[in-house]
Amino acid sequence: MNTADAKRILETALICSTQPLPVRELRVLFDDELGADTIKSLLLELQEDWSQRGLELVSVATGWRFQSRPELRDHLDRLHPEKPPRYTRAALETLAIIAYRQPVTRGDMEDIRGVTINSLILKQLEDRNWVEVIGHRETVGRPALYATTRQFLDDLGLASLDQLPVIESPAQQGALIDALEQASSGDQPALPIDESSVETAEADSGAETEPIAETLPEPEPEFQSSSPIEPDAAPDEVDTTVVSSGTRP
Numbered sequence: 001m002n003t004a005d006a007k008r009i010l011e012t013a014l015i016c017s018t019q020p021l022p023v024r025e026l027r028v029l030f031d032d033e034l035g036a037d038t039i040k041s042l043l044l045e046l047q048e049d050w051s052q053r054g055l056e057l058v059s060v061a062t063g064w065r066f067q068s069r070p071e072l073r074d075h076l077d078r079l080h081p082e083k084p085p086r087y088t089r090a091a092l093e094t095l096a097i098i099a100y101r102q103p104v105t106r107g108d109m110e111d112i113r114g115v116t117i118n119s120l121i122l123k124q125l126e127d128r129n130w131v132e133v134i135g136h137r138e139t140v141g142r143p144a145l146y147a148t149t150r151q152f153l154d155d156l157g158l159a160s161l162d163q164l165p166v167i168e169s170p171a172q173q174g175a176l177i178d179a180l181e182q183a184s185s186g187d188q189p190a191l192p193i194d195e196s197s198v199e200t201a202e203a204d205s206g207a208e209t210e211p212i213a214e215t216l217p218e219p220e221p222e223f224q225s226s227s228p229i230e231p232d233a234a235p236d237e238v239d240t241t242v243v244s245s246g247t248r249p
Contacts, residue, residue, distance in 0.1 A: 001033075021064055023036050060157060062150050088121075094121050094125065105143040106122065106143060106144070106146075132148075
């Protein structure tokens with residue numbers, strides 16, 4: 001089989017799939033005759049082939065997928081003007097804390113926000129499949145430890161937690177919250193945060209807040225995990241089935 005035919009097969013499978021496909025599954029298309037490195041090389045060539053089109057091929061936490069480009073979001077939204085209910089600011093701030101300081105307990109989150117966190121907020125994030133309980137801290141009461149899921153990374157268009165933007169100022173924190181809000185409405189946010197997003201957040205922010213990444217000491221490492229996770233696993237090693245984000249064609 002020549003390269004053109006192999007790329008056409010990969011392209012068709014990815015466009016027709018309703019969820020990201022890891023390299024492991026893409027090899028099945030060729031009866032495992034093509035190795036993982038060859039598949040990855042072909043995928044990178046496909047990325048370049050689609051670089052000037054309305055769709056882009058991206059690698060996320062659970063595999064590879066085609067999605068619409070962020071700059072076309074405003075035009076596509078006109079086809080579906082009705083938006084799903086948006087999450088409250090408290091819910092998005094809680095999600096950001098979990099993303100940057102995981103694994104964390106509810107008490108850790110409350111220490112950062114300075115207010116009691118409603119249990120319905122955590123349930124809402126769990127129902128969205130953005131966070132999950134991965135174990136319990138070995139301390140009094142054995143509180144649950146929360147962490148983000150691969151669905152969370154997929155919806156932000158990220159392959160791993162390492163790709164989350166660095167939060168060094170309240171303005172960047174506000175821009176991150178805005179990106180999470182876009183993801184919660186089914187849009188594909190543009191991460192990492194760019195300078196224009198930070199400038200907008202600075203203009204909209206009326207009060208100074210301490211950056212999330214600096215407000216909590218390192219969590220205690222001693223806990224018993226009820227469902228071990230590997231947050232930085234390569235996309236082709238993940239077999240978690242997820243619901244595709246709202247940016248797919």
